[in-house]
Amino acid sequence: MFDNGWDAGLDDPQLAAATHGDAPLIILAGAGTGKTRTLTARVASLIDRGVPPERILLLTFTRRAADDMLSRAAAMCTQPEAARRLQGGTFHAVAHQLVSRHTESLGLPAEMSVLDRADSVDAMDLLRHDHGLAGQDSRMPNPSALIDLYSRAVSTGTPARKLIATDFPWLETHTDAIVGLFRAYTTRKRERGLLDFDDLLLAWRSLLDDPVLGPELAGRYDHVLVDEYQDVNQTQVDIVLGLRPTGRGLTVVGDDAQAIYAFRGSDSNHLINLGAAFDDPTIISLERNFRSRQRLLDLANAVRPVAAGHRLQLHSRRDGGHRARLVRCHDAPAEARAIAEAVLAHAADGRRLRDQAVLMRTGHHSDLLEVELTARQIPYVKFGGLKFLEAAHVKDLVATLRVASNRVDEVAWYRLLRLHDGIGPARARELLPIVAAADLSGDWVADAVAAAPAMSRVSLASTLDGIGQARGRGRVADRAATCLAALRPLVVARYADSVARLGDLDRLVAAAALAPDLAAFVAELTLDPPASTSDLAGPPHLDDDYLVLSTVHSAKGLEWPIVHVMHLVDGAFPSDMALTSNDGLLEEQRLFYVAVTRAADELALYAPLRMPHHRFGRDDKHSFAQISRFIDDDAMKVMDVLDLVPVREVAAVAPRSARVRMPELDDLWA
Ligand SMILES: Nc1ncnc2c1ncn2[C@@H]1O[C@H](COP(=O)(O)OP(=O)(O)OP(=O)(O)O)[C@@H](O)[C@H]1O
Incomplete structure (x- = not known):
């Protein structure tokens, strides 16, 4: 029956999910159990069953996930050209497309x-x-x-x-x-015409609520598939229910133990409660993990948070290998050395650097490690932390592109004006009514220049002329290049390292040139920012070998044969910001679960037993650190321990493994 490849190698529950009919389907999938593979197979199976590809909508949390799944599904089914017709993207990107098409109904200006x-x-x-x-x-x-x-x-x-x-x-x-x-x-x-991320979702929800437009928009799809449902917020739930009010044709996939976006308003209870919204939901649990060796899953099962959630017990047919290892180090510099040495030891055993990743709770945790890696000439790429789009020069270009597409975008103008010497926030506010006026009349450039301080006039005149020219350019490539030409002198004057920054901006303009529409390109860039310019140019060259450093948030959904997780001490992981709230701690525990489930073959958790008092402190004050509370007695039972510290110190800092605790004393110093 299945000769097209999409069913190849699926296990029974995966196959049941892929071939399920139209009743609402909830797939509860533990880490590494093949969520992506199952959703992809389901899309391919729907097409082979005769569902027109353009009537299938796949909603994901990153653009890359949607692109990957849709192109793979199309390749697996009997209609390879379906990739172009399948609908999909992030919630926000799909919302943006819809809102752009319905600006009039929503009472918004045409430029957004x-x-x-x-x-x-x-x-x-x-x-x-x-x-x-x-x-x-x-x-x-x-x-x-x-x-x-x-x-x-x-x-x-x-x-x-x-x-x-x-x-x-x-x-x-x-x-x-x-x-x-x-x-x-x-x-x-x-x-x-300024919409923040929430506005986009709210606008989509309003369109679906509209008695005329709503049924028409929902009626465009026969099937809606939602990935990572544990990370949706209430507005997204309303959108999903607006698209599939009875649940027919709805598939959601999620793992409540991997919900890590509560700080953005997400709530894993939406996944837990979804079944109650429908009469006849089918629930399929995926518990066979295809990624990791059983010995590593023993730890994953021991630390999986169970609060109010679904009890999934992961199992694997991959035996052998080592148990997960806890490496106790003297202090943070010793931890950095231990990780670098372990990375090199694996490389000496024939592993590529790219087979390894170092994961951390927060981007700056790897400061010392990066020094160590550089000293040992170990190439690395870092994901997470500061996003490419947050870099000042990139935001400067985005602001320029935005005023070229939406002339009344006063927020972008506010940034752009302040790039000129002599124009601070107060002056910029005075100039806004001229440059971002809704009804431009007369010579607005001359008016703005006359109102600017004398020292800014020459450069402001040149920027405003450049933007005026850019708006007149029809082709996206010309418009983007003209914007960069207008910005270039400001970047040179403002940043000491302007050559490198202009290199980034050239690559961004080259990427914009390939887009059919500049405003949509800028919106997409804002909604799903690349981590670096190399992201714009596709994956790095295959010959490049480098170690990956990543925050756990950015590692979600990824896997490596060998994973090192660092800074496993209370205050770092869990983060000290979360120590005072139960919800915060639960979120940290889910984050820890995501971290330990990224490894296929080997997993090492590093705990530096002394931590500096201040990240940037000039003194070298340290205090003993408590091994992360997530590594409790149950976890210790399925781990090996490697001590790189004198026994005396270990005894001083590891009371959590003691059989009898004295909580009333411990709590005084917590
Ligand atoms: N039926 C299968 N047979 C063999 N390998 C599989 C099968 N299903 C999934 N895999 C492999 O298992 C690994 C995990 O799959 P996938 O990334 O889809 O899992 P996931 O559920 O999204 O994981 P996570 O939630 O942890 O990110 C991948 O390497 C994938 O190729």
């Missing part, structure tokens, strides 16, 4: 820009002056705190007044001003 968090902070900064919320007083909420409050209200659907009273009481004296500011902020964004 997408705001990331930093842009939203700028937008709030611009408006708070009009609401008496700017000033030197330290009790005044800063724009970043205001955006946090605003997003929390939106993502949880809680009125701002209530939220201030319960969660932000120190802002209570400003309640009226804040509520007024938020009202103005919402109106202003709408007028200027």
Whole structure:
């Protein structure tokens, strides 16, 4: 029956999921159990069953995941040309496409820009002056705190007044001003075609709620498949239910133990509760892990968080190999040396560097390790931490491209204006009504230049001329190149290392040139930012061999034969920010579970038993560190221990493995 390849090698539950009919399907899949493979096979099987590819929608959390799955599914089925017709992408990217097509119905201007968090902070900064919320007083909420409050209200659907009273009481004296500011902020964004990430999802949900448009939009699809459902927020749940109100044709895949985005408003309970929304859901659990050796899964099963979730017990047919190993090191420099030496030892055994990854809770944890790797000439690539799009020069170009596509994008103008010597925030605010006016009249360039300080006039005139020319260019490639030409002198004047930065910008403009539409390119870049310029150019050359350093968040969904996880001490992993809240700790535990399930063959967890007091401190004060609370007695039973420290120190810092604990004493120093 199945001679097209998509069923090849699937185990029974995977095959059942791939060939399931139209009733709502919930696939609960543990780590490494082949979620991606199963979803891909299901898409291919749907096409072979006769579902037109354009009536299948696949929603994922990264663009790359959607592209990979759709192209693989198309290659596996009998219609290889289906790849072009299949619909898919991230929730936000699909929302952006839809919203761009329905701007009129939504009362939005035709030209739109997408705001990331930093842009939203700028937008709030611009408006708070009009609401008496700017000033030197330290009790005044800063724009970043205001955006946090605003997003929390939106993502949880809680009125701002209530939220201030319960969660932000120190802002209570400003309640009226804040509520007024938020009202103005919402109106202003709408007028200027500025949409933040939440707005995109809310707009999609509103379109689906509309009695005329909603059924038409939902009726475009026969099947909607959602990956990583444990990471959806309430608005995304509403969108999914709006697309498939009865659940017919809905497939979701998720693992509640891998939910790691609560800080963005996600809630793994949505996966746990979904079944109750339908009459006849089919639930399939995938528990056979195809990635890791059983000895490593013994640890994964021991540390898998079970709070309120589904009990999955992973098993593998891959025997042999070593148990997971806990490596206790004297301090952080010793940990860095131990990791570098282990990496080299595996390389000497014939492993490529690319077969290994070092994972960390937070990007800066690898500071010392990077020094060590550089000294030993071990090439590495780092993922996570500062994103490429957060680099100042990249944001400068994105702002330039945005004003060339949406002339009234005052947030982008605000950034661009401040790149000119002599124009600070106050001057920029004065110039905005001229350059970002909704109804341009007369010679706006001359007016803006005349209003600018004398020292800025020459460069401002040249930037504004350049942008005017860019807007007149029809081809995307010409428009992007003209924008960069306008920005180039500002980058040279502003950044000491401008040559390297301009190299990045050239690559970005080259990538833009391939896009059919500049505004869509910029929106996509903002919604799913590349980690580096090499991401824009596709994967690095195959001959390159390098070690991967990655935050656990960025390692989600990936796998390596050998994985080293560092800084496994309380305060680092779990992060000290999470130590005071139960929800925070649970999220850290899920993050730990993601980390330990990335390894196929070997897993080493490193714990430096002394940590410096201050990351950038000038002194060398250290204190004893407690081995991560996630490595508890059950975990220790399935691990080997390697001590790179004197026995005396181990005894001092490892009471968690003691059979009898004295919590009342321990807790005093927690
Ligand atoms: N039926 C199968 N036969 C052989 N290998 C498989 C099978 N299904 C999945 N695999 C392999 O198992 C590994 C894990 O699969 P995949 O990445 O799809 O898992 P996942 O459930 O998305 O994992 P995670 O949630 O941990 O990221 C991959 O190397 C994949 O090729």
